[in-house]
Amino acid sequence: xxxxxxxxxxxxxxxxxxxxxxxxxxxxxxxxxxxxxxxxxxxxxxxxxxxxxxxxxxxxxxxxxxxxxxxxxxxxxxxxxxxxxxxxxxxxxxxxxxxxxxxxxxxxxxxxxxxxxxxxxxxxxxxxxxxxxxxxxxxxxxxxxxxxxxxxxxxxxxxxxxxxxxxxxxxxxxxxxxxxxxxxxxxxxxxxxxx
Amino acid sequence: xxxxxxxxxxxxxxxxxxxxxxxxxxxxxxxxxxxxxxxxxxxxxxxxxxxxxxxxxxxxxxxxxxxxxxxxxxxxxxxxxxxxxxxxxxxxxxxxxxxxxxxxxxxxxxxxxxxxxxxxxxxxxxxxxxxxxxxxxxxxxxxxxxxxxxxxxxxxxxxxxxxxxxxxxxxxxxxxxxxxxxxxxxxxxxxxxxxxxxxxxxxxxxxxxxxxxxxxxxxxxxxxxxxxxxxxxxxxxxxxxxxxxxxxxxxxxxxxxxxxxxxxxxxxxxxxxxxxxxxxxxxxxxxxxxxxxxx
Numbered sequence: 142x143x144x145x146x147x148x149x150x151x152x153x154x155x156x157x158x159x160x161x162x163x164x165x166x167x168x169x170x171x172x173x174x175x176x177x178x179x180x181x182x183x184x185x186x187x188x189x190x191x192x193x194x195x196x197x198x199x200x201x202x203x204x205x206x207x208x209x210x211x212x213x214x215x216x217x218x219x220x221x222x223x224x225x226x227x228x229x230x231x232x233x234x235x236x237x238x239x240x241x242x243x244x245x246x247x248x249x250x251x252x253x254x255x256x257x258x259x260x261x262x263x264x265x266x267x268x269x270x271x272x273x274x275x276x277x278x279x280x281x282x283x284x285x286x287x288x289x290x291x292x293x294x295x296x297x298x299x300x301x302x303x304x305x306x307x308x309x310x311x312x313x314x315x316x317x318x319x320x321x322x323x324x325x326x327x328x329x330x331x332x333x334x335x336x
Numbered sequence: 337x338x339x340x341x342x343x344x345x346x347x348x349x350x351x352x353x354x355x356x357x358x359x360x361x362x363x364x365x366x367x368x369x370x371x372x373x374x375x376x377x378x379x380x381x382x383x384x385x386x387x388x389x390x391x392x393x394x395x396x397x398x399x400x401x402x403x404x405x406x407x408x409x410x411x412x413x414x415x416x417x418x419x420x421x422x423x424x425x426x427x428x429x430x431x432x433x434x435x436x437x438x439x440x441x442x443x444x445x446x447x448x449x450x451x452x453x454x455x456x457x458x459x460x461x462x463x464x465x466x467x468x469x470x471x472x473x474x475x476x477x478x479x480x481x482x483x484x485x486x487x488x489x490x491x492x493x494x495x496x497x498x499x500x501x502x503x504x505x506x507x508x509x510x511x512x513x514x515x516x517x518x519x520x521x522x523x524x525x526x527x528x529x530x531x532x533x534x535x536x537x538x539x540x541x542x543x544x545x546x547x548x549x550x551x552x553x554x555x556x557x558x559x560x561x562x563x564x565x566x567x568x569x570x571x572x573x574x575x576x577x578x579x580x581x582x583x584x585x586x587x588x589x590x591x592x593x594x595x596x597x598x599x600x601x602x603x604x605x606x607x608x609x610x611x612x613x614x615x616x617x618x619x620x621x622x623x624x625x626x627x628x629x630x631x
Contacts, residue, residue, distance in 0.1 A: 142344065159344035159386070162373070180372035182339075189440055195414070201373045205344050206366075206388060250440070271526055272438030300404040 144208040149217025157204045165190045166204035167214060175215035177266050179274075186273030189246035190214050196253045215245035215257075218252055229288040237286030239277035246273050246332055251287045259295040263288065274311075287308070339376035343385040349500065350474050356387050358476050358499030365389055365501055367410050370437065370445040371453050380406035387501075394427060394474075395448070395503055398422060404470075404506045409448025413460075414439065416447055426507045427539050428467060428517040432459040435519070451487075452502045454494045457555035459521070463507075465560040466535045466552030470506040475499055477600040481506075488559035497526040511548050516621030518613035519556075522605055524596065530555045531597045534609035537618040538573070546570045546573050549617075551582075551610055556591040556602050563610065573618050582610045 145154045148171060155170040163196035164181070167173045167190070175201055179187030183201040190199045218226045228251050231237065238244040247270060254261060254269040266287045275283065340562040347353040357363050362384035363404050366372050389395055395410040398419050405425050407416060416422055417433040436459050450460040451471060464471065465482040471487040473480045476499050482507075487495050496502060521533035533554040539547040547629060549568040554560045565586040571577055591602035 144543065150559050151341055160339040160376070161375075162338075165338075182371065182377055185443065185624075186440065192443070194442045197444050198440050200377075201441070203344070203366075203369065203373065203386075206369065206390065254380075268441055272440050326370065 147211040163202040164199035227252045231284045231290035235286040347390045368444040368446040413442040462554035462560040472504040491558040514540040516617040518616030520609040532605045534613040536613035536617040
């Protein structure tokens with residue numbers, strides 16, 4: 142069956158079998174492999190994409206059902222190639238990932254949450270990502286990343302979806318805390334905090 | 337795993353959907369697909385043809401009609417949760433909805449889909465049975481209306497026959513001034529299926545006497561059940577009267593045994609959750625803040 146989609150702002154079409162999930166169509170037909178296949182039965186959240194701005198499981202949806210919808214994948218959250226979105230930046234800075242497999246789903250879930258409001262509590266974040274499983278159990282930093290991104294978006298004067306200005310505008314968050322070793326330094330023998 | 341091949345049809349009208357369903361016994365309805373798609377992927381379901389009813393205008397929308405709130409079958413769970421009419425007039429459904437899956441599945445999952453799937457531990461069927469909702473379906477011979485209590489025949493089994501398509505759920509609205517609701521659930525993990533869930537709704541008069549009371553249990557048997565708490569009506573409610581009513585209503589409770597929980601555990605938890613749900617409903621009807629019950 143022929144389907145027409147709007148993927149990351151561009152009209153795309155393809156011919157799929159009715160049994161093809163949206164997840165497989167995105168990965169195989171459009172080569173958007175940032176959407177990860179995890180459990181493939183709706184439990185893990187690695188395949189989360191935005192359907193008209195709302196997070197959904199792409200493994201629990203047939204591609205033919207998505208006909209006519211606007212889809213945002215992880216490839217479409219940054220403003221231009223080589224850039225990172227505010228949320229992606231926040232994940233990098235707070236180490237909101239370990240193996241990174243769940244990260245696209247986490248970022249898109251966070252994106253939908255922050256598109257709605259920048260005034261969010263820790264409970265809102267926990268509820269929003271309750272359907273996304275991280276097997277590295279790194280939720281602490283992921284929650285911190287979303288809080289950090291919310292804080293930045295709230296303080297920025299930029300329209301939504303735009304990157305913040307220069308690094309110096311970001312202020313204290315970018316500067317390493319006093320007494321914290323740079324990662325490479327901390328790993329070097331004899332340079333650990335206990336010596 | 338991937339689903340076995342099937343045909344996919346998106347009919348333009350509800351009548352056309354019923355015709356397609358009547359013409360082929362191996363055809364199945366798909367709407368949100370949050371339960372059906374994983375069943376297809378695991379090949380537990382192998383329909384020859386899927387009839388996608390999600391875009392049928394007749395099946396969507398939430399409206400007030402003759403003392404009831406009619407929720408179209410394809411209304412998404414997330415939309416029902418945000419709906420002011422449901423919050424105001426069917427508060428028990430609004431209280432139970434955050435327990436249904438998690439935000440991404442609620443964005444696709446439909447109210448009618450959950451009812452048609454008839455999982456014994458699902459929250460929406462429990463609310464429908466507790467409140468005495470009517471389940472409406474379209475068929476080639478015209479509309480059919482079934483009380484929720486008769487609609488669920490067993491686990492994943494309903495009165496829906498070949499050629500019929502669930503169209504709406506009609507939730508009765510309690511018109512009393514002071515209404516309170518309570519909902520409690522025990523599951524292994526957040527968003528998992530419930531071992532036991534309990535839903536309660538209570539109406540009080542100005543003097544604090546009970547005008548009406550409803551209590552339902554999910555997860556203990558092969559379908560949601562309504563418990564008889566008529567003994568509460570007319571009296572003043574306190575901890576003792578609630579405990580007594582729950583004890584009387586659950587004496588002959590038959591619970592199922594499975595991998596997750598024993599029947600004895602389910603019976604014990606059922607009594608506790610029923611009491612808590614009724615207590616929350618009472619407190620809310622009395623205007624008290626109830627903490628920790630919402631998700």
